[in-house]
Amino acid sequence: MTDKAKILVVDDEPLNIKLLEANLLSQGYDVVAASSGQDALKILEENDIDLVLLDVMMPGLDGIEVAKRIRANEKTSLLPIVLVTSLRDISDRIKGIEAGSDDFISKPFDKEELLARVKSLLRIKYLHEQLRENYRKLKSLEEMKDSLTHMIVHDLNNPLAIIFLKCQILADSLGEKITASQKEDISDILVSARELKRMIGNILDINKMEEGRLALRRENFSLTDLAAEVAEEMKITAGPAGQSLSAQAASAMPEMFADKDLIRRAIINLVSNALKFTPEGGHIDIISSFDPASKKLRVEVKDNGIGIPQEYLQKIFDKFFQINHDQIRAGRGLGLTFCRLVVEAHGGSIWVESREGKGSAFIFTI
Ligand SMILES: Nc1ncnc2c1ncn2[C@@H]1O[C@H](COP(=O)(O)OP(=O)(O)OP(=O)(O)O)[C@@H](O)[C@H]1O
Ligand SMILES: [Mg+2]
Numbered sequence: 553m554t555d556k557a558k559i560l561v562v563d564d565e566p567l568n569i570k571l572l573e574a575n576l577l578s579q580g581y582d583v584v585a586a587s588s589g590q591d592a593l594k595i596l597e598e599n600d601i602d603l604v605l606l607d608v609m610m611p612g613l614d615g616i617e618v619a620k621r622i623r624a625n626e627k628t629s630l631l632p633i634v635l636v637t638s639l640r641d642i643s644d645r646i647k648g649i650e651a652g653s654d655d656f657i658s659k660p661f662d663k664e665e666l667l668a669r670v671k672s673l674l675r676i677k678y679l680h681e682q683l684r685e686n687y688r689k690l691k692s693l694e695e696m697k698d699s700l701t702h703m704i705v706h707d708l709n710n711p712l713a714i715i716f717l718k719c720q721i722l723a724d725s726l727g728e729k730i731t732a733s734q735k736e737d738i739s740d741i742l743v744s745a746r747e748l749k750r751m752i753g754n755i756l757d758i759n760k761m762e763e764g765r766l767a768l769r770r771e772n773f774s775l776t777d778l779a780a781e782v783a784e785e786m787k788i789t790a791g792p793a794g795q796s797l798s799a800q801a802a803s804a805m806p807e808m809f810a811d812k813d814l815i816r817r818a819i820i821n822l823v824s825n826a827l828k829f830t831p832e833g834g835h836i837d838i839i840s841s842f843d844p845a846s847k848k849l850r851v852e853v854k855d856n857g858i859g860i861p862q863e864y865l866q867k868i869f870d871k872f873f874q875i876n877h878d879q880i881r882a883g884r885g886l887g888l889t890f891c892r893l894v895v896e897a898h899g900g901s902i903w904v905e906s907r908e909g910k911g912s913a914f915i916f917t918i
Contacts, residue, residue, distance in 0.1 A: 557602035557674050558582040562592040562618065563636070564610045568659070572605055572636075575663055576670070589613025593621055596628050603673055605657070608637040608644065616644075616651045623652035630680060632673035636661065698759075705755050712752070715745045739788055750824060751883055753817055754890040758871070761893040768811040768897060775808045775815075775849055776801035779838045782819050786827070794832040797823070801840040808849050810898050810918055818894045821887040822853035822914045829912070830857030848900070848917040856911035865904055891916070 559581050561572045569585045576583050584599065586592040589612055592604070604622065608615035615635055622628045635648045638659040645656060654676075655669050723730065723738050730738075760766035776799075783799035808815070819838065826836040839852040860868060860875065867873050869892040874885040891914075895902040900918035 556580065556582065558584060558600065559670065560584045560586060560592060560595060560599075560601045560604045562586045562589065562604060562610070562615070563607040564588060565607070568607065568636075572661075572666070575666060579667055579670075581670075589615070589618040592618055596622065596625075596631070601628075601631065602677060603632045603634065603670060605634050605636055605670075606653070608635050608648065616647050619648065619651040619653045630677070632677050634669060634673065702756070702759060705752055708748070708752050712745055712749055715741065719745070742788060747824070747883075750817070750820060751886070754821070754886045755884075757814070757817075758886060758890055758893060761897060766897070768814070770809055771812055772807040772809050773812045774805070775840045775851065776805055778808075778812065778816055779819060779840050779851065782816060782823060783838055786820065786823050795827060795830050795834045795836060797827070797836045797838075799838040799840070802842060805840065805842050805849070808918065811894075814894045814897070815918075818891040818916070819851060819853065821891050825887055825914070826853055826855035826857065826912070830855040834911075843917070846917070850915065850917045852913055852915045854911065854913040859908040859910050860904065860906040860912055861908050865906060868904060869902065888914075 559576055561569050561576070561583060562585075563569045563572070564587055566587070569587070573583045573585060584595055584601065586595050589610055592606070593613075595601070596604075606615045606618055613621075615637070619633050619635065622631055622633060632655075633653040634655045634657055635645075635653045636657045636659060637644060637648070648656065654673055657666055657669060719738055719741050723735075726734060757766060779799040779801060783797050787797055823836060823838065830836060834856050836853065836855045839854065841850045841852075842848070843850060864873075864875055868875075869888045871889045872885040873888075892902050895916045895918065898918045900916055902914070902916040904912055904914050906912035
């Protein structure tokens with residue numbers, strides 16, 4: 553690739569151009585010449601040039617200024633620039649480097665040196681382009697993979713809705729005749745389906761929130777009622793493992809103005825964790841309150857489960873972060889990321905207070 557490269561030679565002395573041109577043509581390079589800085593910039597705008605040999609001392613725009621403009625232009629920002637200068641002055645070279653040139657040739661130049669430098673810079677440029685191209689390919693593959701994952705996850709919603717519906721129909725049709733073990737089986741199906749729904753929702757919405765594509769649908773609602781509903785709904789999950797779950801709220805709570813569905817799912821995620829990490833017989837509380845001073849509503853999901861070691865308290869809200877538990881088969885480490893993004897989207901804060909072996913309290917205020 554490098555032997556058919558197109559090189560722009562910029563010099564106000566026609567003789568210098570001739571000399572450089574002769575050497576480069578002899579190596580099979582294409583050469584374009586410009587007799588001033590202005591000309592050079594115009595040529596660069598209109599042609600695909602692979603390398604510039606730039607004289608420093610020219611009337612009008614000098615080489616340093618031209619180099620700066622080449623770097624500032626997106627089209628030419630990576631173009632190799634070799635400054636050709638009769639000055640051996642260190643300070644000029646420093647100016648040249650600061651302006652963004654890649655290499656220097658001193659006048660009168662040595663033919664071998666000129667060609668060696670040109671060849672090496674063209675090679676670097678070629679490698680750079682390869683790197684860029686590979687990066688572009690990789691990125692597009694990654695985007696494809698993401699959108700495929702997204703589609704598959706999204707498609708899981710429909711079969712899931714059917715599982716919910718059919719479970720309900722089955723329970724209704726069995727009516728009074730339902731046996732204890734059938735009831736338990738149906739409840740297990742519902743619990744698993746609900747977990748799946750929670751995880752699918754997290755994946756899809758984390759994606760949207762990260763890309764800023766999730767518009768909040770704010771409305772006024774009662775946080776007290778919402779927390780009570782979640783507690784009621786999740787009791788079925790608590791039941792089999794024998795934990796108790798309850799919701800309490802302070803009296804005289806103002807309405808919350810927020811995206812009700814997202815807040816609901818954030819609380820569900822916190823309760824789901826509390827259930828997962830609290831052993832049999834434990835207790836989970838959803839406590840809602842209001843702080844008149846800051847005018848903020850506060851939700852606390854508190855358990856007396858296994859707790860979280862101090863060193864993980866910060867990291868726990870990071871994407872995919874999980875602590876290695878021996879027994880518990882956790883999900884994917886996205887629940888708390890979802891909660892954090894939801895709370896932050898509302899301009900609120902979320903944090904955790906926990907002691908290993910004693911329990912955890914996840915708190916958010918909005
Ligand atoms: N109430 C809790 N008690 C103890 N550890 C917890 C509690 N809540 C979260 N953790 C720890 O934080 C980790 C991250 O929680 P997160 O909800 O983000 O992910 P997950 O529950 O593992 O999976 P997912 O929610 O995606 O199904 C958990 O794996 C667990 O180690
Ligand atoms: Mg979780």
